[in-house]
Amino acid sequence: MSARENSRLILQSDWQDALREAEGTAWITYKKPGESTSIHGELTCHGLSVDQTPYITPSQGFAVDKVLKVSLLGHRISVSYEDAVTKCSCHFQAPSDVFMNIHQTSVLSMDVSRGGLGVSSDSRGNLSLWTSDNGDVRRRLEGHCGDVYSCRFFPSGLVVLSGGADSQLKVWSAETGKCAVTLTGHQAGIMDTTIVDKGRNVLSASRDGSAKLWDVGQSQCLTTFKEVGGIINSCALDVVTQEIALGKGAGEHSEREVATEGKMLLLGIETGSLQGFGLYSREKIFDLNCHSAVNCCCFVSDNLVCCGTQDGCLYLLDLRNTETPLQVIKESRSAILSLQPCGAGVFVGTGDGSCFLMTGAFQTDLELTGSDCDPIYSIAADGSYIYSACRDKTIRRYSCMKQ
Incomplete structure (x- = not known):
């Protein structure tokens, strides 16, 4: 049986720190299975809400579906990428x-x-x-x-x-x-x-x-x-x-x-x-x-x-x-x-x-x-x-x- 390769989203390892400040950015990459080339984009913070949750805008076809900040549980962000052929999404959780x-x-x-x-x-x-x-x-x-x-x-x-x-x-x-x-x-x-x-x-x-x-x-x-x-x-x-x-x-x-x-x-x-x-x-x-x-x-x-x-x-x-x-x-x-x-x-x-x-x-x-x-x-x-x-x-x- 041959191995099935899944598509993958890769997010900057310290994204929660990078997006803490206004205009802070974190890189995001979409890798399609079986292809050597990847699609690269950025997530940019445009300020924080009252509970310190960042307002984030993505680029290059990426979408931010949800951002959560819970003081005792760390940070979680849900990101997706979609083109004419496929859609890939993933939750990313930072350590608490x-x-x-x-x-x-x-x-x-x-x-x-x-x-x-x-x-x-x-x-x-x-x-x-x-x-x-x-x-x-x-x-x-x-x-x-x-x-x-x-x-x-x-x-x-x-x-x-x-x-x-x-x-x-x-x-x-x-x-x-x-x-x-x-x-x-x-x-x-x-x-x-x-x-x-x-x-x-x-x-x-x-x-x-x-x-x-x-x-x-x-x-x-x-x-x-x-x-x-x-x-x-x-x-x-x-x-x-x-x-x-x-x-x-x-x-x-x-x-x-x-x-x-x-x-x-x-x-x-x-x-x-x-x-x-x-x-x-x-x-x-x-x-x-x-x-x-x-x-x-x-x-x-x-x-x-x-x-x-x-x-x-x-x-x-x-x-x-x-x-x-x-x-x-x-x-x-x-x-x-x-x-x-x-x-x-x-x-x-x-x-x-x-x-x-x-x-x-x-x-x-x-x-x-x-x-x-x-x-x-x-x-x-x-x-x-x-x-x-x-x-x-x-x-x-x-x-x-x-x-």
Whole structure:
């Protein structure tokens, strides 16, 4: 299946600042699918209303459909372009908060809890816990050497799992900052992690070409998935619909293995495949050829998964029919580096700094602005806000409420 390319609107990354002053301008570009040329225009501010919302006029066939300023939620603008052949529109949302002091170098991974905490890691081996409403650092978690590629909260929000270039998987107390467990066994850096149920078992994916299921309580590896054919860049785990056969699960299982039944493990492989395994059965269920390195993967529902590739394609796959992708979408962007499910859609972070919502109808509905061409390495959500982690050392927070 060939990739479908959508038309795209691109807005200046700091548009909300540029349009704050009278006669201030921000550039806007329309890119038509399959064409190298683009149409460029400007948005110009002609003063502010009583509530400080700008009056904006566009040029070159662009139209401003709506401008919103809500003090606690940031700014949002809706822009469209129309010619004789096509019409394209998009909402652009500026961050409501920008956290610049948590890290001093590229932020590689991030997670947020519903209890008001964030955890993030960077390219110097730093792991930080911070308050998600204002970015104040609560404590530093020290113990990794080198890049920390993955960090995430256990469901309780009180425990953190991390993995990095030092091949170590660590479990931390968010309350004390102490490392409770260090799991070793990989022969190369750990690129991604995921947690089984409440966290008695966890999973790690490594550059050594293997994924491991661990018993945290006894610091033991319970099984290894290693017949994957290359470096594993990403992993995801979830319960799938009963329509999907996950294998028979022959053989003995340790009593230390908890809640692995009915779950599928996704692995994104550097050699260009997305693979699915029955976690309990250990059987490979499918192997989808994506033609380029798979950088990230996630579950959208109990029967739909997606992955992003180095060549900028987003693959959407129905697990009830894994022979052919449901959709392959390429939006004239660079490599897809991060994914975060949101309702029936998924937020997508790319190497050119774009962060957009791909809806269930396979259309770009919303762009989160702020990054000026710096890659978005991680996206997280806490139910009220979306957070992006960027190479420019910044974590940005966006309201995901309806406006």
